[in-house]
Amino acid sequence: MNKKPKGARLSDDQRFDWLRLIRSENVGPRTFLALINNCGGARAALDALPDLARRGGARQPIRVASVEEVEREIALAVKIGVRFVALGEPEYPPALRQIDSAPPVLALRGLEEAMQQPAIAIVGSRNASAAGLTFADRLARGLGQAGYTVVSGLARGIDQRAHVAALETGTIGVLAGGHAKPYPPEAVALLPRIEKYGAIVSEMPLEWEPRGRDFPRRNRLVSGLSLGTVVIEAARGSGSLITAKFAAEQNREVFAAPGSPLDPRAEGTNELLRQGANLCARLEDVLAIVDPLRERDPFSNLEESPRETGEPLWGEHPLLGVDPAATPRARLGDALDEAAAHDFGAGLEGDVDRRRVEALLGPAPISIDDLARAAELDVRTIRQAIIELDLAGRIEYCGGNRVALIATDAET
Amino acid sequence: MNKKPKGARLSDDQRFDWLRLIRSENVGPRTFLALINNCGGARAALDALPDLARRGGARQPIRVASVEEVEREIALAVKIGVRFVALGEPEYPPALRQIDSAPPVLALRGLEEAMQQPAIAIVGSRNASAAGLTFADRLARGLGQAGYTVVSGLARGIDQRAHVAALETGTIGVLAGGHAKPYPPEAVALLPRIEKYGAIVSEMPLEWEPRGRDFPRRNRLVSGLSLGTVVIEAARGSGSLITAKFAAEQNREVFAAPGSPLDPRAEGTNELLRQGANLCARLEDVLAIVDPLRERDPFSNLEESPRETGEPLWGEHPLLGVDPAATPRARLGDALDEAAAHDFGAGLEGDVDRRRVEALLGPAPISIDDLARAAELDVRTIRQAIIELDLAGRIEYCGGNRVALIATDAET
Numbered sequence: 090m091n092k093k094p095k096g097a098r099l100s101d102d103q104r105f106d107w108l109r110l111i112r113s114e115n116v117g118p119r120t121f122l123a124l125i126n127n128c129g130g131a132r133a134a135l136d137a138l139p140d141l142a143r144r145g146g147a148r149q150p151i152r153v154a155s156v157e158e159v160e161r162e163i164a165l166a167v168k169i170g171v172r173f174v175a176l177g178e179p180e181y182p183p184a185l186r187q188i189d190s191a192p193p194v195l196a197l198r199g200l201e202e203a204m205q206q207p208a209i210a211i212v213g214s215r216n217a218s219a220a221g222l223t224f225a226d227r228l229a230r231g232l233g234q235a236g237y238t239v240v241s242g243l244a245r246g247i248d249q250r251a252h253v254a255a256l257e258t259g260t261i262g263v264l265a266g267g268h269a270k271p272y273p274p275e276a277v278a279l280l281p282r283i284e285k286y287g288a289i290v291s292e293m294p295l296e297w298e299p300r301g302r303d304f305p306r307r308n309r310l311v312s313g314l315s316l317g318t319v320v321i322e323a324a325r326g327s328g329s330l331i332t333a334k335f336a337a338e339q340n341r342e343v344f345a346a347p348g349s350p351l352d353p354r355a356e357g358t359n360e361l362l363r364q365g366a367n368l369c370a371r372l373e374d375v376l377a378i379v380d381p382l383r384e385r386d387p388f389s390n391l392e393e394s395p396r397e398t399g400e401p402l403w404g405e406h407p408l409l410g411v412d413p414a415a416t417p418r419a420r421l422g423d424a425l426d427e428a429a430a431h432d433f434g435a436g437l438e439g440d441v442d443r444r445r446v447e448a449l450l451g452p453a454p455i456s457i458d459d460l461a462r463a464a465e466l467d468v469r470t471i472r473q474a475i476i477e478l479d480l481a482g483r484i485e486y487c488g489g490n491r492v493a494l495i496a497t498d499a500e501t
Numbered sequence: 502m503n504k505k506p507k508g509a510r511l512s513d514d515q516r517f518d519w520l521r522l523i524r525s526e527n528v529g530p531r532t533f534l535a536l537i538n539n540c541g542g543a544r545a546a547l548d549a550l551p552d553l554a555r556r557g558g559a560r561q562p563i564r565v566a567s568v569e570e571v572e573r574e575i576a577l578a579v580k581i582g583v584r585f586v587a588l589g590e591p592e593y594p595p596a597l598r599q600i601d602s603a604p605p606v607l608a609l610r611g612l613e614e615a616m617q618q619p620a621i622a623i624v625g626s627r628n629a630s631a632a633g634l635t636f637a638d639r640l641a642r643g644l645g646q647a648g649y650t651v652v653s654g655l656a657r658g659i660d661q662r663a664h665v666a667a668l669e670t671g672t673i674g675v676l677a678g679g680h681a682k683p684y685p686p687e688a689v690a691l692l693p694r695i696e697k698y699g700a701i702v703s704e705m706p707l708e709w710e711p712r713g714r715d716f717p718r719r720n721r722l723v724s725g726l727s728l729g730t731v732v733i734e735a736a737r738g739s740g741s742l743i744t745a746k747f748a749a750e751q752n753r754e755v756f757a758a759p760g761s762p763l764d765p766r767a768e769g770t771n772e773l774l775r776q777g778a779n780l781c782a783r784l785e786d787v788l789a790i791v792d793p794l795r796e797r798d799p800f801s802n803l804e805e806s807p808r809e810t811g812e813p814l815w816g817e818h819p820l821l822g823v824d825p826a827a828t829p830r831a832r833l834g835d836a837l838d839e840a841a842a843h844d845f846g847a848g849l850e851g852d853v854d855r856r857r858v859e860a861l862l863g864p865a866p867i868s869i870d871d872l873a874r875a876a877e878l879d880v881r882t883i884r885q886a887i888i889e890l891d892l893a894g895r896i897e898y899c900g901g902n903r904v905a906l907i908a909t910d911a912e913t
Contacts, residue, residue: 220761220762220763220764221761223763224761224762224763346761346762347759347760347761347762347767347771347774347780348759348760348761349632349633349636349758349759349760349761349764349767350632350636350758350759350781350782350783351632351635351636352632352761355759355761355782356782359759359780359782362759362774362780363780363786368759368771368774368775369762370762370767370768370771371762374775
């Protein structure tokens with residue numbers, strides 16, 4: 090049933106550099122890819138980091154992850170059974186590979202095979218009703234029997250019930266923190282059971298204690314691993330709605346279980362239905378939509394991407410602007426030519442162009458294209474300015490491939 | 502707030518003939534209008550009935566309501582406080598006037614004014630949950646305060662709860678049987694309270710005992726009186742779903758309250774949501790859609806129709822084919838010219854044309870236009886054949902202005 094996974098493996102040295110680059114200050118998934126592609130590899134990007142950040146306006150030298158730090162993380166990983174899978178390697182989950190800010194390195198415990206199956210996320214309220222829990226159980230079992238891996242966020246309530254119901258057919262739990270600091274505590278006992286037929290994944294350093302802002306970030310992985318996300322019982326403003334929002338942004342299906350107008354736990358799901366989410370009141374509601382998607386194998390058009398050979402990594406994001414759906418090889422080739430024609434390490438022409446970009450940026454998100462028009466600069470110049478500003482900690486990525494400037498007093 | 506009602510009153514003699522015609526065998530609302538328009542009035546239609554039915558293949562003479570029978574019904578009406586309002590009279594509810602099979606005569610108790618306000622139907626399960634009843638109560642109160650009359654079917658459960666919550670702001674109960682046989686029994690105590698600020702209406706003879714098939718027929722009036730129908734808790738196959746279906750066919754809004762996937766009382770409403778009904782989990786969900794409709798005053802384009810003067814009644818139905826929305830006066834004029842050019846009383850050319858139409862009809866519904874094409878006859882001839890067949894009890898009207906032949910052994 091499963092396709093033969095595609096991709097080429099990194100060497101141990103390359104994997105070390107990748108981990109070191111993504112663990113460095115202000116290097117998020119988008120900037121990681123831009124750096125790799127523009128510098129020609131992680132090694133060169135690590136060398137370029139301090140200069141780029143300084144040009145972007147960093148007041149203090151950027152903190153590049155040390156060799157010792159990364160050696161310690163790798164040693165701990167070996168000790169607790171965690172493996173690192175890099176974007177583009179065959180084991181990397183194909184659905185996740187397609188999202189805008191796919192983690193360059195995924196830390197994994199359990200079975201890689203579980204991540205090659207088509208998956209559906211089931212998320213919902215921590216304070217779920219008995220009916221909500223029962224429905225989560227039924228749905229997760231049914232999806233498992235239909236050949237889907239069930240993805241969730243390990244929280245108590247709906248999440249854990251979905252994981253438990255899908256234990257034997259395969260389930261993926263996504264941590265908000267690192268593997269060495271599993272959270273929430275009541276999920277700890279569940280983890281070894283999930284690993285037996287499924288997987289636990291995290292993009293964070295192994296010893297990272299999850300904080301509030303890590304949960305929404307984690308939710309993009311829950312939706313990104315999945316063809317669709319089903320929300321069962323969610324109050325207004327609940328984290329499950331963030332997962333649904335990510336699913337929609339990632340062009341994945343969103344499902345919501347309806348609930349009584351008088352039940353506050355249904356306010357969020359009913360609101361999703363108002364906004365056009367698919368109604369999910371039985372297994373068939375999900376299968377009717379995702380079975381045809383699965384047949385189309387939407388992630389099979391991802392090509393193997395021999396990174397670290399000078400050829401840009403696949404990725405659709407504001408810094409690369411590569412659309413993998415449309416003849417990816419050709420587009421990647423174009424991007425490569427463009428990259429080769431430009432001496433990235435030299436940075437922008439003086440500070441003039443970057444300052445012009447910076448002056449046009451503000452707290453309101455703007456797209457790269459709009460920015461290029463406003464600045465009367467080419468898109469490539471804009472992207473480089475943004476990389477530099479981002480490494481200086483001054484850029485925020487917003488929905489729809491737009492960026493905003495983080496308020497700072499660095500210039501005053 | 503209410504518009505000045507439009508329309509001209511019938512004389513007492515005309516009203517008598519209307520009542521006699523609609524109480525005659527096989528004369529439904531559609532055939533009633535066709536007869537009035539084609540024969541030039543109810544009096545002439547009554548005279549033509551026996552011949553038309555015989556030509557349509559009736560094995561026994563058609564039962565025309567007797568003068569005595571109608572006198573008795575009128576006497577009883579006076580006694581129990583029921584008034585008759587005819588289609589086209591100012592008191593006739595404007596929204597109802599627009600439906601495909603508007604009753605020619607409505608028997609009414611209570612306040613005619615209640616029927617001039619914009620209305621919303623609230624219907625649902627007889628075995629409703631406490632939450633469903635509470636929601637019906639809240640919604641009906643809110644709609645009443647927002648200036649809407651609440652329409653329902655007087656059944657126990659959701660219907661009665663909606664009526665009671667809207668008593669003081671105005672509610673309309675629609676009977677499936679006649680006023681002298683109110684049903685269900687537990688609604689009887691409620692009727693005088695409804696009449697105080699609202700109305701009870703029925704299209705059936707005053708002494709009609711409602712039977713199973715009368716309830717779906719009644720439901721078209723519940724939806725037809727209303728800008729929109731809200732269904733709160735409905736099991737699969739419940740009568741409330743028939744009301745929703747009528748509302749959709751009548752181009753009215755359909756709302757459904759969501760419910761838990763595990764609650765059988767929500768299966769019908771969740772199915773409506775799957776089919777695209779508007780989600781209703783709070784008053785604002787309804788107001789957001791119907792307030793703008795109400796502003797547009799969708800029923801104000803109905804003109805006064807001086808029937809009984811030889812000018813056809815307004816009505817869009819398969820036998821007339823008149824579209825009241827588009828310059829109704831002109832269209833009605835055309836229909837009149839056409840009618841005048843044709844000696845309707847003489848019936849079809851021999852039996853040949855009717856037999857051709859009859860041979861093309863079957864249990865599968867077909868539109869008048871398709872029938873005309875297949876028969877290679879003009880639409881007017883088709884319509885006359887159908888009137889005759891209908892009066893012989895052999896025609897069934899289906900959704901979308903289509904007709905089917907009722908199986909019969911009359912010809913064998």
